[in-house]
Amino acid sequence: MSLFGLPPVWMAPMAGEAASAALVAAVSAGGGFGQLGAAYLPPGRITEVAADIRARTAQPFGINLFCPQAWARDDAALDAYLGHLAPWHAELGLPAPARPAQVEEDFEAQLQATVAARPAVISFVMGDPGAARVAALKAQGFVVLGTATQVSEGLALQASGVDGVIAQGFEAGGHRGGFLGTAEGALIGTMALVPQLVDALDLPVIAAGGIADARGVAAAQALGASAVTVGTAFLLVDECPLSPAYRAALLAAQDADSTLTRAFSGRLARGLANRVTGALDGAALPAFPQPNAASRPMRQAAAKAGRAEFISLWAGQALPVQRAPGAAAALVAALTQGWRA
Ligand SMILES: Cc1cc2nc3c(=O)[nH]c(=O)nc-3n(C[C@H](O)[C@H](O)[C@H](O)COP(=O)(O)O)c2cc1C
Structure with missing residues (x-):
């Protein structure tokens, strides 16, 4: 029996x-499980998207949100950050x-819109949604998942009652999804993290990070994963509306162009090194999500102007493993070949 009655190959939620x-519909219609990264969408857009x-496919899909972040407004630090951005503007x-x-x-409004949209799975990252919230969502029939970058986070999520845990390895593109200790303190590779979570938890584990082709899928299954969730490899499929x-x-x-940076958002994330990551390497930055909002005009203008040196180029370490362009369904089929039913 497949996990939650869903296909074994999932597309990771990718905000932005x-x-x-x-893209989400193409994955679900193509035999995978598509997930919408809704963190940056206002509630009304979550409803629309x-x-x-749903208008494009009758197949199930998931929605993902960032847990609320504790951050203190820091205008001095924000102004210093704006000072870094000024010459690039x-x-x-x-x-x-x-x-x-x-x-x-x-x-809360995003979550309300998510619930009203009736996805099959609601997943959270960057935090523990907490037992009361998890219980309320499960009572309404949702599969509820949390994201762990280390075993202690998996255990906390299990204690909150989630249905499964996404194991996000160090290789993964995008923001580090952990929430205990420091992000630098939990840089554990997928190969090491998945079996440790499988052994520590009484829950299914979904492997994320560095899985880009059938070999990676087979490896994750061998490590005990109950499904895989793939982000970076889907960025280059035909249906993904990425800026040129x-x-x-x-x-x-190249493989070594991947870096971990706080430069664009204030929170550690994996992407391609560029001018901004180089210039702000080691800089003191205001807490996430303040820089994320402050850098948005620059990132959006750079995407329009074709200036990759100013864009947050989130991508994982396995990017070069699989980047032949093609339809999302073809990538789902290729990945699924690595899964033994
Ligand atoms: C462009 C991009 C955006 C992402 N946004 C989110 C997000 O909104 N929520 C989330 O839980 N994970 C997000 N991630 C991380 C993915 O869920 C997943 O952990 C990661 O893509 C798996 O590793 P891979 O990129 O090597 O496949 C993002 C990843 C990328 C590449």
Whole structure:
């Protein structure tokens, strides 16, 4: 019996440019399990995008949210960050950077919209949603998942009653999803993390990070994963609406171009090294999500202008393993070949 009655190959939720109804629907319609990274979507957009997915496929899909973050407003640190952005704004022909009016979406309203959209799975990252919230969602029929980057996080999520834990290895593209200790303290590779979580938990573990082809899928299953969730490899499929500059950077990158950076958001994330990650390496930054909102105008303008040196080029270490362009369904089929029923 497959996990939660879903296919074994999932597309990881990816907030930002890849949060597309066409992509999620193509994965689910193509024999995988598509997930929407809804963290940056206002509640009304979550409703619209979910309806768009549903109009495209009758297959189940998931929605993912960032847990609410504890952060303190720090205008001095934010102004110092804006100072770093200022010359790049000038290069892009943008007005001087300004303090953002809003730095994050209203989590409770996002969750309400998510519940109303009736996805098969609601997954959380960057935190523990807590026992009361998990119980309420499970009572409404949702499969509820949390994300762990170390065993202690898996145990905390299990104690909160989640149905399964996503094991996010160090190789994974995008933000580190952990929530205990420091992000640098939990940089455990998928090969090491998955079996430790499988052994420690009485829950299914879904492997994430560095899985890009059938070999990676087979390896994750051999380590005890009950399903796999793949992000980076889906960024280059035909249905993913990536800006041409981001796409070109992904196609050109070598294995050692991958880096961990706080430069764009204030939170540790894996992507391709570029001018911004180099310039802000080691810089003191305001807490996530303040820089994320402050750098958005630069990132959006850079995507339009084809300037990859100013874009957050989130991607995982396995990027070069599988980047032949093609339809999402073809990638799902290729990945699924690695899974033994
Ligand atoms: C562009 C991008 C955006 C991401 N956004 C999210 C997100 O919104 N929520 C989340 O839980 N994980 C997010 N991730 C991490 C993925 O869920 C997953 O852990 C990762 O992609 C797996 O590793 P891989 O990239 O090597 O396949 C993102 C990853 C990428 C590449």
